[in-house]
Each structure stands twice: as structure tokens, then as C-alpha cells.
Amino acid sequence: MTISSLVLSTGLVLVLIGIWGILTHRDILRVIIGFALMGTGSHLVIIAIGYVGNGTAPIIDESLVLAEAPTRSVDPIPSALAVTAIVIGFAVTAVMLAYAIRLYQAKKTLSIDAFTESKW
Amino acid sequence: MELIGSVVVFIGAVFLFSAGLGMLRMPDAFTRIQAGTKASTLGNTLILLGVAFYHPDWSLKLLIIAYFVLMTNPISSHALARAANAVLGPAAQSPVAHPSGADLRKRSGNVVRRVAAILLVVLLGIIFATIAANYSERTSLPELAAAYVDLVPRELGAPNIITGILLTYRAFDTLGEVAVLFMVAAGLGLLLGGGSKGLDRAPAWESVKATPSTEIVKNGAEILVPLIAIFAVYIVMHGHLGPGGGFQGGAAMACCVLLLLLAKSNYRIKLAHLSIIESLAGLLIVLVGIAGIILAGGFLDSRVLPLGEFGAFFSAGAIPVLSILLGVKVGCELSVIIERFRA
Amino acid sequence: MLELLVNLLCGGILVSGVLAVRLKSLLAASVSAGLASLFAAVCYLLLGAPDVAMTEASIGSGLSTIIFLYAIHKTRNARE
Numbered sequence: 001m002t003i004s005s006l007v008l009s010t011g012l013v014l015v016l017i018g019i020w021g022i023l024t025h026r027d028i029l030r031v032i033i034g035f036a037l038m039g040t041g042s043h044l045v046i047i048a049i050g051y052v053g054n055g056t057a058p059i060i061d062e063s064l065v066l067a068e069a070p071t072r073s074v075d076p077i078p079s080a081l082a083v084t085a086i087v088i089g090f091a092v093t094a095v096m097l098a099y100a101i102r103l104y105q106a107k108k109t110l111s112i113d114a115f116t117e118s119k120w
Numbered sequence: 121m122e123l124i125g126s127v128v129v130f131i132g133a134v135f136l137f138s139a140g141l142g143m144l145r146m147p148d149a150f151t152r153i154q155a156g157t158k159a160s161t162l163g164n165t166l167i168l169l170g171v172a173f174y175h176p177d178w179s180l181k182l183l184i185i186a187y188f189v190l191m192t193n194p195i196s197s198h199a200l201a202r203a204a205n206a207v208l209g210p211a212a213q214s215p216v217a218h219p220s221g222a223d224l225r226k227r228s229g230n231v232v233r234r235v236a237a238i239l240l241v242v243l244l245g246i247i248f249a250t251i252a253a254n255y256s257e258r259t260s261l262p263e264l265a266a267a268y269v270d271l272v273p274r275e276l277g278a279p280n281i282i283t284g285i286l287l288t289y290r291a292f293d294t295l296g297e298v299a300v301l302f303m304v305a306a307g308l309g310l311l312l313g314g315g316s317k318g319l320d321r322a323p324a325w326e327s328v329k330a331t332p333s334t335e336i337v338k339n340g341a342e343i344l345v346p347l348i349a350i351f352a353v354y355i356v357m358h359g360h361l362g363p364g365g366g367f368q369g370g371a372a373m374a375c376c377v378l379l380l381l382l383a384k385s386n387y388r389i390k391l392a393h394l395s396i397i398e399s400l401a402g403l404l405i406v407l408v409g410i411a412g413i414i415l416a417g418g419f420l421d422s423r424v425l426p427l428g429e430f431g432a433f434f435s436a437g438a439i440p441v442l443s444i445l446l447g448v449k450v451g452c453e454l455s456v457i458i459e460r461f462r463a
Numbered sequence: 464m465l466e467l468l469v470n471l472l473c474g475g476i477l478v479s480g481v482l483a484v485r486l487k488s489l490l491a492a493s494v495s496a497g498l499a500s501l502f503a504a505v506c507y508l509l510l511g512a513p514d515v516a517m518t519e520a521s522i523g524s525g526l527s528t529i530i531f532l533y534a535i536h537k538t539r540n541a542r543e
Binding site: 002004005008009012013015016019020023024049051052053057058059060061066069070071073075076077079080083084087088090091092094095097098099101102 | 241244248255273300367431461
């Protein structure tokens with residue numbers, strides 16, 4: 001198995017583990033851990049798709065001269081996407097945790113069963 | 121003729137949908153029975169009427185079916201209501217579900233929830249397995265990537281292609297992302313801050329007195345914090361020459377601030393100063409962008425400054441300037457997020 | 464050599480992911496999620512994306528774990 005397909009499968013399995021964690025737990029903080037795992041898994045999938053066989057990083061220095069850059073470098077676009085995605089994923093996790101803290105301060109419990117009448 | 125039939129069938133479907141919604145939303149067994157019966161009977165009859173417009177020669181059969189529906193629905197709902205009265209007791213004055221009914225619902229709800237979760241994960245697993253099986257590793261770059269790999273060193277003079285993409289060709293997305301971070305930092309101020317005017321402040325005995333940190337953390341921080349700060353500045357300044365750039369340097373700077381906060385437990389960051397610094401950095405980024413419109417190709421075009429020699433420190437146009445501003449802004453915003461959580 | 468390293472790292476990612484949803488202690492679960500981010504950062508380096516590796520290492524396994532720990536600390540009276 002090539003390394004990029006191995007990393008792709010690992011990323012997809014991590015997304016599944018994250019979804020399982022979100023659907024199964026009753027504690028809000030464990031649900032947020034599931035979201036964080038799902039995010040990490042999807043970033044792995046993005047980077048794995050951009051790998052070119054036996055390629056190297058798209059930075060031009062003495063290991064990748066300008067003439068052979070188009071043939072030997074890895075796709076730079078998924079890397080640029082993933083940098084943005086990781087930072088925004090962290091920001092979303094921070095907002096989710098802030099909401100969890102406020103919900104705890106309002107109701108003194110973290111189980112999502114206590115908040116069912118806030119749905120709909 | 122068919123148009124009228126379609127409209128009537130649609131109205132019947134709307135009534136059936138409201139029946140389903142009512143069965144989910146009603147709080148009590150009796151109200152659920154009522155919602156399920158009345159609306160679904162009307163919905164069924166309307167759908168049968170609509171089908172009669174499509175096939176006029178079936179009218180007699182449809183009339184007989186409607187008669188059966190009208191006869192059986194009220195009788196069955198009456199039987200259900202009598203059973204509910206016998207098991208659950210008469211309906212309470214307030215529309216709150218009877219405890220034993222709610223308990224039954226919760227227990228069967230858990231099993232249903234677990235089975236639905238397993239089914240969803242298995243279904244997604246099948247879809248993902250199809251994706252992974254059809255994937256084959258690339259052997260050459262796609263066209264857009266090959267164009268970027270060719271353009272960035274030539275037109276922008278930056279050896280790091282990713283920084284060139286993030287800060288010139290896709291600089292508008294970077295600006296949008298920085299705006300999202302700014303909104304998150306401000307929103308956290310609303311959610312977690314609010315000193316004496318806060319809404320549901322926790323009572324005073326719950327707020328923690330800061331415990332002093334241990335020897336190892338303090339002494340280690342004295343050595344590491346300057347090193348990490350210098351490393352963060354290095355990453356930002358060499359963003360166009362090697363791996364690095366604004367985001368990476370900003371995140372490293374936030375880690376340095378975090379170590380400082382962990383070591384000195386009674387240190388409070390002046391959030392007002394950080395807000396002023398990050399707003400100024402954001403304003404300067406937009407000004408550089410507008411200078412790009414006036415002096416070069418478009419908004420946030422980095423060719424406002426001379427390109428210089430390839431691989432030198434002062435080169436690649438305005439990319440180092442943008443990297444520094446971006447690093448300052450991202451570092452300040454991440455530090456504000458950490459400080460809001462800490463306080 | 465590269466394949467062996469990537470195999471080990473992917474195994475590490477999966478093990479720490481499973482631990483993050485199964486461990487009883489919330490503290491250990493959040494640290495395990497940070498560990499999965501760390502292994503993922505090394506994977507990014509081996510796949511030729513050093514910028515992403517830097518970002519993921521500092522944000523995913525540094526800052527994200529710390530704010531989880533702060534949130535656990537602020538809600539500690541919910542778990543007696």
C-alpha cells in the first residue's frame with residue numbers, strides 16, 4: 001500500500017471514530033473531543049490527497065532546484081487549504097468549549113439530557 | 121385536470137407532514153393520539169381525492185377506500201385513548217408528560233439512539249471504503265498546481281510556494297480567515313468575560329485562587345520563553361524563504377505566551393493593549409492591500425515592493441511585510457483566546 | 464524505511480483516537496486527542512507539507528489541549 005493511501009484510510013477511520021464519539025457520549029466535553037478528532041482526521045485526508053509519489057516539499061532551495069520543481073514537488077494547494085482549516089478548526093473548538101462552560105454555569109450539569117427542552 | 125390533482129395531493133402531503141410533526145412534538149400520549157389521527161385522516165382523504173383527479177375511472181374504488189379510512193381511524197384512536205387512560209391515568213392539568221410515560225420513552229429512546237448511531241457509522245464506513253478503494257496515488261501535479269509552482273518563483277520571487285499562494289494569490293481568503301479569528305476572539309469576550317457586569321456570574325466561592333506554579337515550570341520558563349519568542353520571530357521573518365509564514369509564527373508566539381501564563385500564575389495580560397495591537401495590524405494589512413490596487417495588479421498584490429534577488433532576505437515584494445503583520449495579528453488573537461479561557 | 468515509519472505513525476494515530484473516545488478519565492481523553500494531533504503532525508512532515516506540520520503541532524497538540532484542560536478545570540464540580 002502506498003503511503004498516501006495508508007494516510008488517507010487512517011484519516012477516514014479517524015473521522016468515523018470522531019463521529020462515533022459524538023453520537024455516543026452524553027457528556028458535552030466528550031462530544032467536543034469527538035469534533036476535534038473529526039477535524040484532525042479530515043485534515044489528514046486533505047494532505048494525503050495532495051501527495052505526489054516520491055515528491056518533496058514545494059519549497060525551492062538546494063534540495064529542489066527551480067528546473068525540476070514542476071515534476072518533483074508535492075501539490076501546494078491542499079497544504080495552503082489545510083493551514084487555514086487547522087486554525088479555523090481551533091477557533092470553532094474554542095467557541096464550543098466556551099458554550100459548554102456557560103451551559104455548565106447555567107445548569108450545573110454537563111449531560112446533554114438536561115438540555116433537551118432547549119432543542120427545536 | 122392533472123394540475124388540480126397535483127395540488128390536492130400536495131395539500132394532503134402537507135397535512136400528513138403536520139401529523140408526523142405533531143406526533144413528535146406533542147408532550148402527552150393523548151395529544152399525540154389526537155395529532156396523529158385527525159391530521160392523518162384528512163391527509164389520507166385528500167391524497168385519495170387527488171389520485172381520483174389523475175385516474176377518473178378509479179373513482180368508485182377510491183371512494184370505498186376513503187369510506188374505510190373514515191370508519192376505522194376514529195375507532196382505532198378511541199381504542200388507543202382508552203388504553204392510554206387505563207395505563208397512564210387521566211391527563212394532568214398542565215401539558216407535562218406523565219412520569220412513567222416519559223420513562224418508557226427514554227428507555228426505548230436509548231436503544232433506538234444506539235442503533236441509529238451504529239447504522240450511521242456503518243453506512244459512512246461503506247462510503248469511505250469506496251473512496252479509499254478508488255484512490256490511486258498521483259504521479260504528476262494537476263494543472264492548477266503546476267501553474268502555481270511555475271508562477272510563484274517567477275513572478276513573486278518567493279521560494280516558498282505555499283506562502284506565495286497564501287499571501288498573494290489567495291490573500292483574500294487569508295484576510296477572511298483572520299476576520300473569523302477576530303470574531304471568535306470578540307465572541308469569547310462576550311461569552312466568558314464580562315467582569316462585574318456579567319450575566320450568570322459563578323458565586324465567589326467557586327472562583328479559583330491561582331495556585332503558584334512549581335519550581336520546574338518557573339525555571340524552565342525562564343530559559344524557554346525567550347528562546348521560543350526568538351524562534352517565533354524567526355519563523356515569521358523567514359516565511360518566504362523556507363517553511364513558515366504568518367500563521368505558523370503566530371501560533372508559536374501564542375505558545376510562548378501560554379508558557380509565560382503557566383509559569384507566572386498571577387500574571388494578567390492587558391487585553392486592551394492586545395486588542396489595539398491586533399486592530400492596528402489588521403488595518404495595516406488592509407492598507408497594504410489598497411496600495412496593491414493603486415500600485416500593482418490588484419488587492420493584496422505583493423508586488424508593491426521591489427522583488428529583489430531570489431532567495432535573499434529582503435525579497436519577494438511585500439510578502440515579508442504581510443507575514444509580519446499576519447503573525448502579529450494571529451499571535452495576538454490566539455493569546456486573547458487563551459487568556460479568556462484562563463480568567 | 465519511510466513506509467515503516469508511516470505505518471507506525473498511522474497505527475499510533477488510530478490507537479490514540481480509539482483511546483480518546485473510550486477512556487474513563489476526561490483528562491486522559493483530551494491528552495490522547497492531543498497525542499493523535501502530534502502523530503498527525505509528523506505524518507504531515509513525511510508527506511511533504513512542513514508548513515502544515517508546524518501549524519498542526521503548535522495548534523492541535525499545544526493550544527487545543529490546553530483549552531480543553533481549562534474547560535475541564537472550570538467544570539470540575541460536575542464530576543464528583
